[in-house]
Amino acid sequence: MAFHNVAELTPIGEGTAVQLCRIPTELRLQLHAFAHDSGLKTGGMEIRFHMITDRVTLFLEVVNAAQLTSGHTVAQVYHGIFQETSPRILGTHVTEIVIERPSELALMKQIADKEGLAFAPDLVRVILPYESQIAFVRVEGETEPPRADSFPDKRLLVYGSSISNGASAVRPTGSYAMRTAAGMGMDLLNVSFAGGAMVDRVMADYLAALSNWDTAFIELGINMIWDVQKGRPGSPDEFRERVDYFISRIADAHPDQWIFCTDMFTFKGDVSQGEDRLAFRSAVADKVKQMNKPKLVYIPGTDLLTSASLLTSDLIHPSEEGLMEISNRLVDIIQSYWSGK
Incomplete structure (x- = not known):
């Protein structure tokens, strides 16, 4: 096995x-x-x-x-x-x-x-x-055990929060990560953490050292924008500092591989107009722009999940329809970069 x-x-x-x-x-x-x-x-x-x-x-x-x-x-x-x-x-x-x-x-x-x-x-x-x-x-x-020709020879690496790991999907194959990998004919390597995607240095070191993936999608921010343990908003400055190391460490270790980074998908902060969401989003966008690598791409989370009506009742996790929209849009965007469009 x-x-x-x-x-x-x-x-x-x-x-x-x-x-x-x-x-x-x-x-x-x-x-x-x-x-x-x-x-x-x-x-x-x-x-x-x-x-x-x-x-x-x-x-x-x-x-x-x-x-x-x-x-x-x-x-x-x-x-x-x-x-x-x-x-x-x-x-x-x-x-x-x-x-x-x-x-x-x-x-x-x-x-x-x-x-x-x-x-x-x-x-x-x-x-x-x-x-x-x-x-x-x-x-x-x-x-x-599986034969070498029994499964795809390319892997999609996904890092992120519970949303990336499969929360709110009714079935295991309903997560946006599974749908995206399937849509691109790739195998999925998922290292996401419910409540624990804290953009840790040691996690960046681990992902940078992995050699068994071909394309990466990294979702950053939703677990840090609200500090659950302290019951208050997280620090945009701390998030920016962590993003700086996290993206640099992985992108520098894999200069020839496509790495797509996003911030928070549409969530309740976009409805209430919370100011921190802009600071958190700009941290990811600014870092990708600053690195200026041809295969390092920033995708706004609001471009992947376009409407708050596609959320579950907690207004954080996407619904089944929301997960489908994320995967459909993500497949189109990644394939457009692959094709040079």
Whole structure:
């Protein structure tokens, strides 16, 4: 098997179960306290394999089940880009996910060959939910790891807040990051943090050192514009200082790769006309302009999410329609730069 978007497997309990971690524990514990928790959440993670036996059963456990507001969460099973008809419910106990070889696999392969699909139909993809921390317990049945030609050879790296990690998406594949990667025929590497995208220096160092991505999208600001721990607005000066290091560190380490930076998507501050939003947005725009690199691009967040009516009721997170607008616009913008338009 391959654990996609997983940097570390951490043993838990006395059995064979391992918790899936998107970033190394040593790094996670150096970040903002919110990232200590959200760095373990599985948004953007997948369990991938080819089936040898006609049936494979995965046993998964939701580690943070007590935190789930509905008492359960939802995973999805795909065969390449072909979605199974029903989502898989993960509850408060160890859950079995039974996967059977599709009866129409031969026709699915014909479609994939004809349309040049990014994922091979015989690649099973168990796509894990945003809000959960999940442990892999065991597997029954025979599997083998993905072939090199079973998935895209290009990766989209996404860093940002809960919005980038998948919050408010009804299903794991509904996040704007997943939709954007799919729209460009790329694989997704998501290192976003609910409440914890604090533009940390150590995170910039980590992303700069990564060599397994081709294009990056960086969302900055929404977790810093309001200091939750102190219950007051964040400091525009501190944000500007952090942005200066963060963007410089990554862009200087990857001068030949496209890096797209945005600030806050449309949110309630744009309705109330809060002044800090302008200072936070100018910090990102000014830094990108100052660096003057041909493949470093600033995209205003309001160009990606154009209306406050596309927000959920908290007026921060985009709705399903809002997530779709972000991804559609982002795909168009990135592809226009790629094509030189």
